[in-house]
Amino acid sequence: MTLPDCITLEEPIPGYPIYVISHPAATARIAVNGAHVMEWKPTGQEAPVLYMSPDAVLAPGKAIRGGIPICWPWFGGHPTDTTQPMHGIARIRPWELLRADTKESHVALLFKLASNEETRTLWPHDFTCHLGISIGASLEVSLMTQNTGDTAFLLGEALHTYLTVGDIKQVTVKGLDETKYLDTVGERVVRDQVGDIVFEGEVDRQYASTGGVIVEDRALKRNLVVNKLGSGTTVIWNPWIEKSKRLADLPDEAYHGFLCVEAANAGDACVTVAPGSKHVLLTQVSLPSIV
Ligand code: TA6
Numbered sequence: 001m002t003l004p005d006c007i008t009l010e011e012p013i014p015g016y017p018i019y020v021i022s023h024p025a026a027t028a029r030i031a032v033n034g035a036h037v038m039e040w041k042p043t044g045q046e047a048p049v050l051y052m053s054p055d056a057v058l059a060p061g062k063a064i065r066g067g068i069p070i071c072w073p074w075f076g077g078h079p080t081d082t083t084q085p086m087h088g089i090a091r092i093r094p095w096e097l098l099r100a101d102t103k104e105s106h107v108a109l110l111f112k113l114a115s116n117e118e119t120r121t122l123w124p125h126d127f128t129c130h131l132g133i134s135i136g137a138s139l140e141v142s143l144m145t146q147n148t149g150d151t152a153f154l155l156g157e158a159l160h161t162y163l164t165v166g167d168i169k170q171v172t173v174k175g176l177d178e179t180k181y182l183d184t185v186g187e188r189v190v191r192d193q194v195g196d197i198v199f200e201g202e203v204d205r206q207y208a209s210t211g212g213v214i215v216e217d218r219a220l221k222r223n224l225v226v227n228k229l230g231s232g233t234t235v236i237w238n239p240w241i242e243k244s245k246r247l248a249d250l251p252d253e254a255y256h257g258f259l260c261v262e263a264a265n266a267g268d269a270c271v272t273v274a275p276g277s278k279h280v281l282l283t284q285v286s287l288p289s290i291v
Pocket residue numbers: 063069076086087160204235237260262
């Protein structure tokens with residue numbers, strides 16, 4: 001496939017191809033492994049918008065700590081089989097680039113992942129997934145699932161976006177006030193969000209919400225707006241001190257500098273996809289203003 005001039009396919013690590021995008025509106029990197037948006041930096045922004053761990057492991061079949069992991073076709077642990085990988089199979093399999101187009105304002109790429117003998121041993125259904133990525137002053141990622149089999153399946157999923165922040169203690173997440181959430185830190189319990197979300201410890205929450213949020217980053221003096229479509233769950237995660245120490249691919253102090261805001265469908269929001277049907281999950285990250 002011929003790539004536009006602003007996209008090159010590179011292998012800084014042999015056997016680990018990465019698409020490198022250098023467009024007037026933004027720079028980005030996308031790994032073939034997991035069709036994983038690793039980096040995105042709109043032109044004019046001092047700091048990258050997506051966070052990437054300096055200790056991330058870049059190897060085929062391994063999840064990447066940062067960017068936008070695709071959690072699919074389950075979110076979290078496998079519903080019944082603990083030997084299965086966390087967050088499903090999509091983020092650890094190679095996707096195929098079908099198209100890449102450049103426009104004045106952005107670059108658009110379309111990746112594909114389809115079921116085969118291997119995937120069927122991990123998840124006994126037939127599917128075709130397409131991932132549309134639009135990279136410019138804003139970032140849009142759209143995950144379309146089509147059930148190509150003859151039985152319905154229950155789909156859990158997330159676009160697990162890691163956002164760079166200047167200092168997690170100076171971050172406020174707006175837009176989830178009065179929303180119910182499953183708090184998964186310690187005993188799993190349902191709570192009501194009171195006011196904006198602030199960070200004073202580990203936060204790992206699945207909010208029952210279809211709407212967007214605003215991440216107010218007072219340290220970097222910027223707001224990040226995360227909008228979404230086709231998502232009934234917004235996951236907010238920061239590992240804080242102890243969990244950061246337990247994650248080998250994350251520096252101990254890294255929790256200060258990132259926050260995950262994930263467009264998801266988890267728990268009661270998991271989606272039943274009938275044979276022949278399609279489902280779309282979309283997330284959009286934009287930077288409307290300097291605070
Ligand atoms: O999205 C929140 C979460 O489910 C956390 O519980 C934490 O496990 C995080 O995902 C990262 O998961 P990973 O498998 O990428 O280490």
